[in-house]
Amino acid sequence: MTSLGRSGSTIRLRAILSAIIALALLLIAWGVGNASGWWHHDAPHTADGTTNRPYRVTVNLSLNGCTADWTASRAGAQVISLNNTTDRSMDVELIGTGANSQKKQPTAKDAAAAQIYSELERLGPGVTREMTTVIGPGHYHFLCLPDDAPAVSGTDVTIAKATAGQVTALPTPLPHAAPVTxxxxxxxxxxxxxxxxxxxxxxxxxxxxxxxxxxxxxxxxxxxxxxxxxxxxxxxxxxxxxxxxxxxxxxxxxxxxxxxxxxxxxxxxxxxxxxxxxxxxxxxxxxxxxxxxxxxxxxxxxxxxxxxxxxxxxxxxxxxxxxxxxxxxxxxxxxxxxxxxxxxxxxxxxxxxxxxxxxxxxxxxxxxxxxxxxxxxxxxxxxxxxxxxxxxxxxxxxxxxxxxxxxxxxxxxxxxxxxxxxxxxxxxxxxxx
Amino acid sequence: MTSRRRFLVAAGLTAGATGLAAGSATTTSAKQGTGSASSTKNPAFEGTYQSGIIDEPRAASTVAALDVTAENRYELQELFCTVTERARSLTSGDLFDPTANGVIETPTDSGTLGSGPGPDSLSITLGVGASLFDRRFGLKPKRPHRLIEMDTFAGDRLEPDKCGGDLSLIISANGRDTVLHALRDILRHTRGGMQVRWKQDGFTSAPRPSGTPRNHFGFKDGISNPTTSELTKLVWAHDHDQRWTANGTYQAVRLIRMFTEFWDRIGITEQNNIFGRDRATGAPLDGNRETDQPSFAMDPKGSVIPLTSHMRLANPRTAETDGQRILRRSFNYESGLSANGDLDVGLVFVCYQADITKQFATIQRRLSEDPLNDYISHIGGGYFLALPGVRGSSDYLGQDLFV
The missing domain is CATH 1.20.1420.20 (M75 peptidase, HXXE motif)
Incomplete structure (x- = not known):
């Protein structure tokens, strides 16, 4: 319980409901069929990482592992719907470690070279907002920075180099920098x-x-x-x-x-x-x-x-x-x-x-x-x-x-x-x- | 003297009469061209309230403040009659001009709308400022206490030639040409009685992609307004101050320059935090849709919606501030360049309320700490009372002032 006063059970119920909805959507998407087999995305058969057709995905944020359900993505433009399922406000950062240009395979993960790509500040409890970004081959994770609680890192995701045919159409990864403290x-x-x-x-x-x-x-x-x-x-x-x-x-x-x-x-x-x-x-x-x-x-x-x-x-x-x-x-x-x-x-x-x-x-x-x-x-x-x-x-x-x-x-x-x-x-x- | 008194002829007013002789001719044809209930239908000119207040601004709007040059009470009365008659005629959507091919008179109509494209959602709203109630017209005893001169607030950069006025005229329609046509028409018929003091043209953007139109900072502006059932409490003037003000409403106009060059140079997170809303969707930072109500009570420290955000300062949504809410009817403006070569763009802020001191001015004082102030500058405006509506073909705007 926090000062915001949302009950834990409401949040859990909400999470369960979202999970059910997500599952339903997923089954529909699966039923419609998709050429790429990229079932994480809401519009899998059209998304290709170009700015016209960015990859779209919904990621649930929790205090336990930040983004445990963000398991995969591809290089290019992304619209990531971040859904705060917790009972507190948080900032969310997309962090890259060991990123590379669109044309090369990712180098080894380098935690010391962490770069911030995009952020959403003050994401309230129960709120979903879209993060728009462009990433290249590399290692990425989300960092959840909840109010009055320690920062939590999400699952690491490795983005591979796009295929030769695709790579030229992809936008340049977003400028990024080490966070300033x-x-x-x-x-x-x-x-x-x-x-x-x-x-x-x-x-x-x-x-x-x-x-x-x-x-x-x-x-x-x-x-x-x-x-x-x-x-x-x-x-x-x-x-x-x-x-x-x-x-x-x-x-x-x-x-x-x-x-x-x-x-x-x-x-x-x-x-x-x-x-x-x-x-x-x-x-x-x-x-x-x-x-x-x-x-x-x-x-x-x-x-x-x-x-x-x-x-x-x-x-x-x-x-x-x-x-x-x-x-x-x-x-x-x-x-x-x-x-x-x-x-x-x-x-x-x-x-x-x-x-x-x-x-x-x-x-x-x-x-x-x-x-x-x-x-x-x-x-x-x-x-x-x-x-x-x-x-x-x-x-x-x-x-x-x-x-x-x-x-x-x-x-x-x-x-x-x-x-x-x-x-x-x-x-x-x-x-x- | 002939040209100066031209508006008297147009009014067709006979000495001593308070009604309108010429009015009835135009009202009989008022329904022409408005047969279908299309979105271009003009709001009814007659009614308890003036049009253009409950009606949201259309795509094109103009606000003009005017100085009355009429020399006495009778001429002022005639001026109100003429403005009424012209507004009635213009909003009837009937552009039939008998003088179009005349030989003695120049054509009455400017012809800028052709021979009449019909209604275009045109509304014309007339207001009176405190300065009208000086010695000139013997109206001092009629001045409502709530009608005051515009305040100067901390940080204001008011330009005297963009402030005040005896009268205000707000014209709104779908087409810019319709608005300008109406303004030209009214001014032409009233040259001897009033002169424009300042004016600002503006526009209302189409919903992008939906919902409330956006301002020049990219944010949806005017999302939260009183509901229809709240207007009696919050917006309409009552008769306990001056009897004649019943069904009028106090109008605050502020010309707010927006430094879009500077604004475009700050990050999106800061932009969102300044407004307290998500720029993309218009949702409050603690919600998902623009129509979601922010829950400030659940966020006392401002960890989701900053305590200093514009939306929170403007309307803290507490019991004490509930009665301060205003009906916002603002629109964007763009007009040339400012002195440093930047685009001169901004907001014509217009709001209606039952009491400016308790509502707009109180909110504006609270906004002295608004971080948005670094990116805007209040450069002009005025306080007016939008007159009660015209209640029949023999009534005219402001008639009760002279009773």
Missing amino acids: EQELIPVAQEYVDWVRTQLPGIEKTVEKMHSTVAKGSEGWRRSAQSQWKTAHHGWLTLGAAYDAFGDLGTDIDGTADGLPNGAADKDFTGFHRIEKDLWENRAPAEVLPHIGALIDSFEAIDDKTLEVGALDIGLRAHEISEDARRLTLDGKDDFGSHTGLDALTAENQGTQKVIALLSEILARRLPRDEFDGMKSDLKSNTDYFAELSQEHPNIAPANLSHEIAQQVRSRLGEQTEQLARIATVTDIRRAE
């Missing part, structure tokens, strides 16, 4: 936090300088304060403060006027962008100073709790910084007068490069080498490109760039973000066997 990610997240901690004093110092520049109000104060603002803001953006990193304090420091009833005129509009608006709208020093003071207070309020980065977040951040850059910077939505969007793109890309560098050991073992190298070199060349553009056009909103350059910026950032998205899915935390 929380233990692997924690030190990376810690390293990131440590790095952020070393960067903060410099940024805060620049903000304090800006405060005294404005307070003194000597000739040319505005120009100096604007330049200090740019330096400090650039520094802040390299920290990759995307998507609620630093929590509410992050919004106080670098939020836009979103969600405020009076928009940019709202009294609760604070931080870098408030000061930006003040400085570029020629506000008097007395008006600007309290806003800079508030920013210094926010910086001082940053503590260990604020800096905390979850193990899961570090992988997400790899693409979320770019998503933010596209959504806010490219849109001009975070431009309150300084027109430093290109410099912002540069800083944001530098932040992404830092995250990728920290994750590189984990990623290098999971992504094809040329792909990962390509990703890094594209990232670098884009950063350089944005930096160069921002030197050429130090005060232009991205929206005011020439059409040709604007399209180039969008194209580069768009392509980069597509590439980076993969990092978030690869580094999603998965429970180890």
Whole structure:
């Protein structure tokens, strides 16, 4: 009995019923007759592992042996209906050990080289959901990861090479990688936090300088304060403060006027962008100073709790910084007068490069080498490109760039973000066997 | 001044009258072309409630918010009469245009539907916003307390030129041409009385492969709605606030941009967890079919359907939140590009309820923690009261406002 409160007898009854139904279906299938003799599949006479006609099979999941009734399959496209007959929710992973290309016979099983192909998360008690995947010759098993219970491995199944006639029609096996565990990610997240901690004093110092520049109000104060603002803001953006990193304090420091009833005129509009608006709208020093003071207070309020980065977040951040850059910077939505969007793109890309560098050991073992190298070199060349553009056009909103350059910026950032998205899915935390 | 007052002529309204002189001519022919009970039959124009509320959105829909430019109460009354008369005529499915070959007048009808393909499941729903009840028309004493200005919620990125309006008009039909034809017709007859403030066209996808239509994120949207027997309790406005609102309903419209580029870059597991449903089937994560009711009570920790999932936050299915449920009548939109070159696509969220503050606004506040918020942005909309239905050939939309 679990907190979900389903009685064991209901589950057993359900299992018995499913077994009866499965048997009936099987007999029907058998009666209809099938050319391949592949009686496990619901539509055996048509399935051939191509994407149009994937192999279809229903597999029952139990706490006793995970998938004891998954006994055989063939290379190619599969739609596997996973039926959770237990009384608890579970995640299910399809794991390959010693997989090979479609064209070769499987090599020996290698448990140490376990790769995850597909997963279904949160499969509730009594629920059946379809897992769609493509596998090649190799050794496979399901891993059941029930709530509040140890992981259970299912039966090992060996997939043989398809016949010569079939193999060319089969789709390429799904990209796969060793699961990333929380233990692997924690030190990376810690390293990131440590790095952020070393960067903060410099940024805060620049903000304090800006405060005294404005307070003194000597000739040319505005120009100096604007330049200090740019330096400090650039520094802040390299920290990759995307998507609620630093929590509410992050919004106080670098939020836009979103969600405020009076928009940019709202009294609760604070931080870098408030000061930006003040400085570029020629506000008097007395008006600007309290806003800079508030920013210094926010910086001082940053503590260990604020800096905390979850193990899961570090992988997400790899693409979320770019998503933010596209959504806010490219849109001009975070431009309150300084027109430093290109410099912002540069800083944001530098932040992404830092995250990728920290994750590189984990990623290098999971992504094809040329792909990962390509990703890094594209990232670098884009950063350089944005930096160069921002030197050429130090005060232009991205929206005011020439059409040709604007399209180039969008194209580069768009392509980069597509590439980076993969990092978030690869580094999603998965429970180890 | 002639063109400005053109809509008065069309209304055929005589000074002081509250009925419609021209209305009867069109209603007698209302049944033409609707002989068979095919799926293209227009919902009845007259009734206790307006059409387009209980009726699900058809393939093509448009929402328009309008500013009233009528200068006084009488002109406003005439405006309501004209909109009623045009809606009645358009939904009659009769496109016979006596002026088609006239020599004095330009043709009354735009001709975009030819000489009349007949009914096309056309519904036209008129609403009034809080701003109509200012000093201009002496309607202050008639303002229902429940009709408020649209709230700004945390995370909103509202664009002022896409918000508010004195009136709302939601037009829905099978064909995009039918919707636009109706809008053009109504606007042409009311130029002196109202101007479009903002508008958004949209569509409702065909079931893929079955069941509730999908939104731009690939999820079935609007699966769970109140049943017909619950509408009196949850949806229809009653007369305890203002007598004239009985059988109307409060309409919340929100233009929600969806960042599909970003969404397409997140894994399917995360997508499912954000909604709390399986994208492929629409089933709640603890069920097998889209119509299965999630059992949140059996899953208090959210180990199957995350506590932060959209479906769970929006409708926790508890005794306290049961009265907050709303009738959703949303549709998808796509319109060009946004400033960063992304596709500007999203949802025209429309819902009906008896009390916006207690229902939509309460739900929306609860959604401030919705992980879906990273992928969407509320950019516009308004709160309106969809008027009570037209109860006969001498009635017109909003008539009780002037009693």
